[in-house]
Amino acid sequence: MQSRFFTLTDHPQGTPARELFALREAELDELADGEVRVRNTWLSVDPYMRGRMTGVTTYIEPFELGAPLEGAAIGDVIESRAPDFPVGTKVRHMQGWRDIAQLPASHLEPLPGHDVPEQTYLGVLGMPGMTAWAGLNRIAEMQSGDNVLVSGAAGAVGSLAVQLAKARGGTVVGIAGSQAKLDWLESLGVKAVSYKDRDAGELTAALLDACPEGFDVYYENVGGVCLEAALNTLRVGARIAVCGLIAGYNDTAPAPGPSNLAMVLIRRARMEGFIVFDHWSHYPTFLEEIGPQVARGDLEHDETVIDGLEQTPDAFLKLFEGANRGKMLVRL
Amino acid sequence: MQSRFFTLTDHPQGTPARELFALREAELDELADGEVRVRNTWLSVDPYMRGRMTGVTTYIEPFELGAPLEGAAIGDVIESRAPDFPVGTKVRHMQGWRDIAQLPASHLEPLPGHDVPEQTYLGVLGMPGMTAWAGLNRIAEMQSGDNVLVSGAAGAVGSLAVQLAKARGGTVVGIAGSQAKLDWLESLGVKAVSYKDRDAGELTAALLDACPEGFDVYYENVGGVCLEAALNTLRVGARIAVCGLIAGYNDTAPAPGPSNLAMVLIRRARMEGFIVFDHWSHYPTFLEEIGPQVARGDLEHDETVIDGLEQTPDAFLKLFEGANRGKMLVRL
Structure with missing residues (x-):
């Protein structure tokens, strides 16, 4: 054959x-x-x-x-x-x-x-879903009421991350590019912010407009201008789960990092990279929690x-x- | 008066x-x-x-x-x-x-x-000493046998950090500038590496030459080229305690961050900023542990x-x- x-x-x-x-x-x-x-x-x-x-x-x-x-x-x-x-x-x-x-x-x-x-x-019930779940729960240690920011919020991982965060009750803001994605996020009850044609300062202002008190958790899928803006919006003790940095994956030369990494110090923030495969032993727990919600149609995917x-x-x-x-x- | x-x-x-x-x-x-x-x-x-x-x-x-x-x-x-x-x-x-x-x-x-x-x-028994102790123990969660890298290693904080790390048994490397500081670090049994006249690539090579298997903990006092090089030398699961970023304190314009932040993801590293005053309730514990060592002359200061x-x-x-x-x- x-x-x-x-x-x-x-x-x-x-x-x-x-x-x-x-x-x-x-x-x-x-x-x-x-x-x-x-x-x-x-x-x-x-x-x-x-x-x-x-x-x-x-x-x-x-x-x-x-x-x-x-x-x-x-x-x-x-x-x-x-x-x-x-x-x-x-x-x-x-x-x-x-x-x-x-x-x-x-x-x-x-x-x-x-x-x-x-x-x-x-x-949603595979690697991307598990990635969203592990990043929020095991890396960012999201708590009820946390304000959560997600980049790449309409993607495979981000779209579950925003919904899991929303179910915990805080303000949830998603960053995406196209109008269709922004509309879709808004339909989920997520405050949607576009990164398109915005520099880090402008994106910072848009994020703080959506959530003036700032974020306890940043779920990072993108990097670049999203990371630089997000760093400006952290609350004291914020946690950043670094899941992906897709903005740089096709770079031919190393691009400079955010100029405001000092915010990690000023806001006593924790930034942690993770690979979902390191957490795969928790897949049954994830499936038990999320599987029925997907089957009932309680989660958009x-x-x-x-x-x-x-x-x-x-x-x-x-x-x-x-x-x-x-x-x-x-x-x- | x-x-x-x-x-x-x-x-x-x-x-x-x-x-x-x-x-x-x-x-x-x-x-x-x-x-x-x-x-x-x-x-x-x-x-x-x-x-x-x-x-x-x-x-x-x-x-x-x-x-x-x-x-x-x-x-x-x-x-x-x-x-x-x-x-x-x-x-x-x-x-x-x-x-x-x-x-x-x-x-x-x-x-x-x-x-x-x-x-x-x-x-050594005040704020800088407590900062070294809290960063290593409470932020970086240093374990026995960890390989530890410290920037600003001959400063008030770094000089205690390298000695506390050394007492735990792993390879300890300190980054400093002047020859006098490098010599002093070597006299403490610390492998000393100069950042002077080195770009991030050259500093990376020098650090890996001193500790080929890389670092479990990076105690950050400096930022700039030290941070970029350190990110290249992290072991999987490494922890970075961000205590200070003195390289940028007098910048008049924001300087670009490290171009290799993706190492946080690749090495599943945790970078955490902290302010010693948040940990001051542990000062009596610090003093009880470090005070007698200083009094006996077991710690250089x-x-x-x-x-x-x-x-x-x-x-x-x-x-x-x-x-x-x-x-x-x-x-x-």
């Missing part, structure tokens, strides 16, 4: 050129004992994948040029030599960027049993869906244009 | 000009019930005072132009209408920058009873002493040239 997959032909400099992603086909090996074949139905593309394209080890191994790219995926077992995963089982795994995956059963997770569409386990394996690189590249509202997914 | 004091005639822009400090004299009010008069014997000058000269409230009220400047001081009670502080009592208080202080007894502390010179309570009230502004300004080793003091 053949598998079609994307591979990277060279390490990108700056924004990756579409041409660096090559669609290849290869015959799969004989299925070994303990292995299964999965027909992928949904692929996840995520900003963190940009970091794996540089050829440098950060917190995760870099992608190997010429090898199939990887990422979260959902699919159906179509051939099995693993008794726990018979044909027809729906699974989640990390062999995305391809149509047919072949892997040992130990690398598979059966989908949890909540009454939700399967792709939900790539979004938009998806931006692109159809067809061939479009996977395009879906990935759109992340850096801010083209997605909620989770960016590829449907096969 | 007359008191001679320094006052600020205008808010400094950049490095304060010596001429902004004016020595004035004023007749003290009649001593009220509950008040004492203190003849100051030692005055403290500290980098944080620069922040109080801007006219802007940060974490502490700004100095008022024309009013006596303030700061920690040690002295002897020479007149008393407070029974708990009879004439002859040695006290610590915050009416520095002057020869004679007059204040309510509630603003005085009697000196603790360790067998040490009185000015020690302005340095250099002083840089300037003589005469008239020299107080000069002593203060020398802090920004890195002219002090250990605590900078004015002896009256």
Whole structure:
């Protein structure tokens, strides 16, 4: 059986050129004992994948040029030599960027049993949702009544972060770019602020206009002007959960950091970076809390869906244009 | 009775000009019930005072132009209408920058009873020492065996920080400027690295040469190139205690921050600003632990002493040239 997959032909400099992603086909090996074949139905593309394209080890191994790219995926077992995963089982795994995956059963997770569409386990009930939850609860230690600021607030992670924060009762402000995202955030009861065409001073003023007493928690997905403005709006004892810094992921040269890091001192703030995989042992707790809320429709979780394996690189590249509202997914 | 004091005639822009400090004299009010008069014997000058000269409230009220400047001081009670502080009592208080202080007894502390010179309570057993201790223990949560990096390592705070860290058994590296400071640090068993004439890349290489496995804790007194280099040398889970950022205190325009803040994310590091006064309830614990060590001579605590009230502004300004080793003091 053949598998079609994307591979990277060279390490990108700056924004990756579409041409660096090559669609290849290869015959799969004989299925070994303990292995299964999965027909992928949904692929996840995520900003963190940009970091794996540089050829440098950060917190995760870099992608190997010429090898199939990887990422979260959902699919159906179509051939099995693993008794726990018979044909027809729906699974989640990390062999995305391809149509047919072949892997040992130990690398598979059966989908949890909540009454939700399967792709939900790539979004609000998957890594991005868990990231929002872990960042707010385990890193920022959000308390009831905290005022919370979220950048990238209409993205896969941010859109859950604002809703979890809102449920705790403080003022919640979300930063986003497009009018459609701002409107969507407002429809969730979140005060939406645009960063577009604003320098740090102007964004600071807009944030303090939305929440004059300032923020106890800043959930950071973006960096750049958002971080500089956010630092100006911290309350004493504020916590910053640094989840992502997408503004800089395609930089070819290091960009200067915020000129007001002294606010960390003045406001006795804590800024902490985290990687969701370090907190994965808490995934069952997360799922128990958030799963039923999603199944009941109590949490909004938009998806931006692109159809067809061939479009996977395009879906990935759109992340850096801010083209997605909620989770960016590829449907096969 | 007359008191001679320094006052600020205008808010400094950049490095304060010596001429902004004016020595004035004023007749003290009649001593009220509950008040004492203190003849100051030692005055403290500290980098944080620069922040109080801007006219802007940060974490502490700004100095008022024309009013006596303030700061920690040690002295002897020479007149008393407070029974708990009879004439002859040695006290610590915050009416520095002057020869004679007059204040309510509630603003005085009697000196603790360790067998040490009185000015020690302005340095290693005072605010700077407590700052080193609180930053390492309460903010950075230093553990036995941690590799610790300290900037401003030969200063009043840093010189205690390196010794406390060294006693816990990991590799301790101190950043300083002059050869005399580097030699002194080496004599304490600390690996000393100069930041002079080095860019962030060169300083990074020098730090990793001194401690190839990187640092669990970074005690930050300086900012600028020290912070940028330190971020490159963090181990996973590192903690940065942000005590001071003296490199930027005299900036007239905001300087760009480190271009590698993403290391906070990649290394899942925590950066936390703190103000020692928030931790002052732990001063007795600090004193109980560190006091006997200082009395026994187990901890080095250099002083840089300037003589005469008239020299107080000069002593203060020398802090920004890195002219002090250990605590900078004015002896009256």
